[in-house]
Amino acid sequence: SPAPQRHLPLRYLQISSFANSSWMRTDGLAWLRDLQAYTWRNDSDTICFLKPWSQGTFSDQQWKQLQQTFQVYRRSFTRDIREFVKMLHVDYPFEIQVSAGCEELPGNTSESFLRVAFQGRDVLSFQGTSWVSAPDAPPWGQMACTVLNQDQGTRETVQWLLHDICPRFLRGILETGKSELEKQVKPEAWLSSGPSPGPGRLLLVCRVSGFYPKPVWVTWMRGEREQSGTQQGDIVPNADETWYLRVTLDVTAGEATGLSCRVKHSSLGDQDIILYWDRSHAS
Numbered sequence: 226s227p228a229p230q231r232h233l234p235l236r237y238l239q240i241s242s243f244a245n246s247s248w249m250r251t252d253g254l255a256w257l258r259d260l261q262a263y264t265w266r267n268d269s270d271t272i273c274f275l276k277p278w279s280q281g282t283f284s285d286q287q288w289k290q291l292q293q294t295f296q297v298y299r300r301s302f303t304r305d306i307r308e309f310v311k312m313l314h315v316d317y318p319f320e321i322q323v324s325a326g327c328e329e330l331p332g333n334t335s336e337s338f339l340r341v342a343f344q345g346r347d348v349l350s351f352q353g354t355s356w357v358s359a360p361d362a363p364p365w366g367q368m369a370c371t372v373l374n375q376d377q378g379t380r381e382t383v384q385w386l387l388h389d390i391c392p393r394f395l396r397g398i399l400e401t402g403k404s405e406l407e408k409q410v411k412p413e414a415w416l417s418s419g420p421s422p423g424p425g426r427l428l429l430v431c432r433v434s435g436f437y438p439k440p441v442w443v444t445w446m447r448g449e450r451e452q453s454g455t456q457q458g459d460i461v462p463n464a465d466e467t468w469y470l471r472v473t474l475d476v477t478a479g480e481a482t483g484l485s486c487r488v489k490h491s492s493l494g495d496q497d498i499i500l501y502w503d504r505s506h507a508s
């Protein structure tokens with residue numbers, strides 16, 4: 226049966242595109258597990274809440290202060306990168322991605338991270354109290370860290386954000402967002418045939434859609450026997466914050482009868498969905 230999701234990370238993702246010495250943009254977004262709760266577009270001064278629970282348990286005053294810290298950060302970040310380009314002789318155009326966040330762990334502890342990627346590859350991260358270059362970073366990664374580590378004020382602010390603010394803020398949203406995070410939405414499932422894998426063969430397709438949360442178990446069965454040839458696709462998102470999965474089985478035409486697709490999901494309790502294959506599906 227599907228493994229329950231214990232981890233509820235809060236993740237900030239930033240994409241900064243530097244086209245040339247005058248054109249750039251930075252967009253940010255943040256997720257609570259798989260629910261996007263914030264967006265911060267380049268043309269907006271403020272971080273936009275996408276959920277009624279986005280502010281967590283922080284007061285308006287606390288949020289305002291945090292927002293100001295991020296506004297200073299975004300302006301300084303752009304200026305810093307322009308300076309690094311000159312100092313490190315990096316060529317335009319390039320993309321920088323920042324990912325940061327925290328996660329609650331068992332035993333009232335939490336884990337935080339902050340990583341920076343250049344052209345899709347890790348260049349540096351924040352570890353403990355300082356910036357560290359990634360193992361396979363370009364030669365200038367080390368140089369960038371040395372420069373960044375001279376700014377004691379920023380190192381302290383980053384530690385405060387990662388180890389104090391982030392876990393506290395996360396605990397708040399786990400309270401205010403509880404009902405949405407614990408929501409249960411039942412899947413629908415249906416059968417059809419896919420493109421024939423070869424002469425005399427059938428591709429049986431079982432589609433499962435509209436479920437939440439993400440963990441699900443879907444397999445082709447004959448009676449109580451799981452069919453080992455079952456091929457699982459990726460669990461991909463629908464547009465309405467539910468998930469979709471396609472599971473197939475390649476069989477000879479004669480083997481198809483008696484096969485069924487079985488779906489287990491937390492929203493169904495122990496009432497698994499079982500759909501039997503019959504000739505009407507093979508069109």
Ligand code: J81
Nearest residue numbers: 297298301302305309310315325341369376377378379382
């Ligand atoms: C092309 C080469 C690419 C190299 C990769 C560079 C990666 C950059 C990573 N660095 C950052 O993200 C921090 C950027 C901004 C920072 O460097 C400071 O400029 C900025 C402002 O600092 C100044 O004011 C502070 C008070 O407001 C302090 O006084 C500080 O000493 C002073 O220098 N710092 C901040 O905004 C702090 C918050 C950073 C939060 C990062 C969260 C993602």
